[in-house]
Amino acid sequence: MKIGELAEKTGCKVVTIRYYEKKGLLTRPPRSEGNYRLYDEADLERLEFILHCRKHEMQLDEIKKLLNFRDHPQRDCTWVSDLLSSQIDDISAKIHSLQQLQQQLKNLRSRCDGGHDGATCAIMQGLDDKNSCCAVENDLLKILGSHKH
Amino acid sequence: MKIGELAEKTGCKVVTIRYYEKKGLLTRPPRSEGNYRLYDEADLERLEFILHCRKHEMQLDEIKKLLNFRDHPQRDCTWVSDLLSSQIDDISAKIHSLQQLQQQLKNLRSRCDGGHDGATCAIMQGLDDKNSCCAVENDLLKILGSHKH
DNA sequence: TCTAATGTCTATAGCGACTATAGAGTCAAG
DNA sequence: CTTGACTCTATAGTCGCTATAGACATTAGA
Numbered sequence: 001m002k003i004g005e006l007a008e009k010t011g012c013k014v015v016t017i018r019y020y021e022k023k024g025l026l027t028r029p030p031r032s033e034g035n036y037r038l039y040d041e042a043d044l045e046r047l048e049f050i051l052h053c054r055k056h057e058m059q060l061d062e063i064k065k066l067l068n069f070r071d072h073p074q075r076d077c078t079w080v081s082d083l084l085s086s087q088i089d090d091i092s093a094k095i096h097s098l099q100q101l102q103q104q105l106k107n108l109r110s111r112c113d114g115g116h117d118g119a120t121c122a123i124m125q126g127l128d129d130k131n132s133c134c135a136v137e138n139d140l141l142k143i144l145g146s147h148k149h
Numbered sequence: 150m151k152i153g154e155l156a157e158k159t160g161c162k163v164v165t166i167r168y169y170e171k172k173g174l175l176t177r178p179p180r181s182e183g184n185y186r187l188y189d190e191a192d193l194e195r196l197e198f199i200l201h202c203r204k205h206e207m208q209l210d211e212i213k214k215l216l217n218f219r220d221h222p223q224r225d226c227t228w229v230s231d232l233l234s235s236q237i238d239d240i241s242a243k244i245h246s247l248q249q250l251q252q253q254l255k256n257l258r259s260r261c262d263g264g265h266d267g268a269t270c271a272i273m274q275g276l277d278d279k280n281s282c283c284a285v286e287n288d289l290l291k292i293l294g295s296h297k298h
Numbered sequence: 299t300c301t302a303a304t305g306t307c308t309a310t311a312g313c314g315a316c317t318a319t320a321g322a323g324t325c326a327a328g
Numbered sequence: 329c330t331t332g333a334c335t336c337t338a339t340a341g342t343c344g345c346t347a348t349a350g351a352c353a354t355t356a357g358a
Contacts, residue, residue: 003305023344091247101240102241151334152335183325184336
């Protein structure tokens, strides 16, 4: 199987496959007479594993550790559990932060949406609202409030 | 106010301030006799605005647009509403994806946590579980299942 | 069999948003 | 007057790719 076929089967770009090889995630495959890389089913599985991990935003060096673990299994695997825990925590923090941001943006947008009927811009009115609690919102209001439309 | 003071007040690194200047987000401030950058309150506000936006993962060129809008206000600001909408949608997708991932990782970890009492590793047992529906989980099980501890 | 199109090769540079390093100059306190 | 902290510029490195250039290999059609 040449690199193009592997790329098609996995949905991974050719250049990315070569990149993974360069980074040591994929082993250097044998070559054809014309110096083309030749892959087998094991390579396919390995690449699919990498892609699964990447889809979940694992970093390449973490994936490398997992692959290394597969290649040279050791007695202790508690570090995998630790890895999972730290990733779970990271994700919780990320979700929380994103939810906050989203709410703030929605608040701001709802103000903007209301004011397009020719009257004074709703954002303009919002400028005087001292109840705003979000710094970004206030900053944006400053910007948007400095004109009428 | 010298760059270090500005950095301290905003929590932004000195190098990052210079980087923002280079990228055109901060205007070039006047210099002291010794060629040190000298900032004022307006610069402080401007930097704080940038940092608020960055905290919410806006890209520098989007922030630049907003700053440009502040510097040269125009008649039409509907694009700001559009910008907000697209960011809100992006965030929804991100949160959804993260929640899925987190659940998968939790499932996997709970298997690992159970098996440390000297018996066969719970992950080992999980290998035969045909009900697993997550590809990453299965892949990890393959790896971790290839040994006992 | 020739030719043109496509696939593959290597090496290098670019992206975004910084971060780190090197080597020099400036300033304030002891 | 010297030491140390601060600042300056310029350049290179980070991560995970992506794009480009120029050469070679293979394949399909005329």
